Amino acid sequence: MKPIRLITAAALMPALLWTGAALAEGNAKSDLEQALKLKPDLENGMDIYEVCAGCHLLEGWGTADGNFPQIAGQIAGVIIKQMADIRAGNRDNPTMYPFTLDRAIGGGPQGLADVAAYISQLKMIPENGKGEWKPGTPEYKLGEKLYKENCAKCHGEKGEGNVEKLYPRLAGQHYKYMLRQFEWIKQGKRRNANKEMVEQIKNFSDKEMKAVINYTSWLPVPAKDKAPSMDYKNPDYD
Ligand code: HEC
Ligand code: HEC
Numbered sequence: 001m002k003p004i005r006l007i008t009a010a011a012l013m014p015a016l017l018w019t020g021a022a023l024a025e026g027n028a029k030s031d032l033e034q035a036l037k038l039k040p041d042l043e044n045g046m047d048i049y050e051v052c053a054g055c056h057l058l059e060g061w062g063t064a065d066g067n068f069p070q071i072a073g074q075i076a077g078v079i080i081k082q083m084a085d086i087r088a089g090n091r092d093n094p095t096m097y098p099f100t101l102d103r104a105i106g107g108g109p110q111g112l113a114d115v116a117a118y119i120s121q122l123k124m125i126p127e128n129g130k131g132e133w134k135p136g137t138p139e140y141k142l143g144e145k146l147y148k149e150n151c152a153k154c155h156g157e158k159g160e161g162n163v164e165k166l167y168p169r170l171a172g173q174h175y176k177y178m179l180r181q182f183e184w185i186k187q188g189k190r191r192n193a194n195k196e197m198v199e200q201i202k203n204f205s206d207k208e209m210k211a212v213i214n215y216t217s218w219l220p221v222p223a224k225d226k227a228p229s230m231d232y233k234n235p236d237y238d
Pocket of ligand 1: 048049051052053054055056067068069070071078079080082083092093095096099100104105115116168180
């Protein structure tokens with residue numbers, strides 16, 4: 001237990017942006033490979049996480065409006081990959097970019113490994129933002145069919161992701177965030193996207209895109225990974 005030192009992201013931003021260019025981080029692949037091999041230190045991860053909480057919240061739940069993704073419960077390797085991609089410029093995220101630099105994280109690949117491990121064991125939001133088509137509706141069923149045919153082989157039948165291959169966990173993610181990412185991946189705006197996924201989804205109509213993400217947003221998260229209620233607060237910051 002430790003006192004909260006929540007630095008607001010907005011306050012830190014100018015300083016970080018200013019030093020950002022000078023610290024331009026190298027190569028996403030080598031950061032990733034190194035970080036994946038390191039033994040994480042959760043205490044240090046928690047210290048680093050405070051700066052992330054300015055946007056992703058102390059619980060790591062993000063926001064249902066889709067501006068900030070839930071990161072709690074995400075596969076640690078996926079978090080490391082996304083951070084490494086953002087800092088190397090393979091995935092555009094101007095808001096978050098300065099916070100991916102060594103200045104914010106400290107300790108290079110070790111810091112990445114620590115903060116990712118900390119985030120991945122956080123309890124997930126009990127009620128994520130969902131699409132409008134409830135289970136049982138024709139659109140939900142269309143989405144289910146599309147998901148099973150096109151997505152399950154990588155993201156898993158239950159949206160659990162794939163630890164070895166670094167495919168993101170999708171269950172529990174906010175609908176609006178996923179829809180935006182899906183559109184970006186389809187349009188080629190997210191440059192780190194998996195080429196096979198781009199190929200798989202290139203002929204999706206707008207309706208199919210919404211239906212498949214709708215279904216994904218309703219995939220249940222196992223009870224053990226979820227917080228007990230929406231009033232839950234991250235106990236590490238009591
Ligand atoms: C200033 C706000 C801000 C801060 C601070 C911030 N992030 Fe983010 N983060 C975002 C936004 C916005 C996105 C989604 C960007 C997009 O839509 O592509 C994001 C995306 C991510 C993703 C990708 C999630 C996914 O599902 O692909 C990860 C992982 C992540 N952040 C981790 C972190 C970590 C770790 C920290 C702290 C070291 C941090 N963020 C600090 C705003 C922030
Ligand atoms: C060949 C494997 C593969 C297939 C098939 C695939 N994906 Fe993905 N998907 C990925 C990978 C890998 C990423 C992460 C991109 C990266 O890190 O480069 C991703 C990212 C995503 C994201 C963004 C997640 C986030 O947290 O930012 C969404 C949403 C998504 N996929 C949905 C789908 C849906 C829906 C389908 C089926 C229509 C699908 N994917 C099919 C591999 C796949």
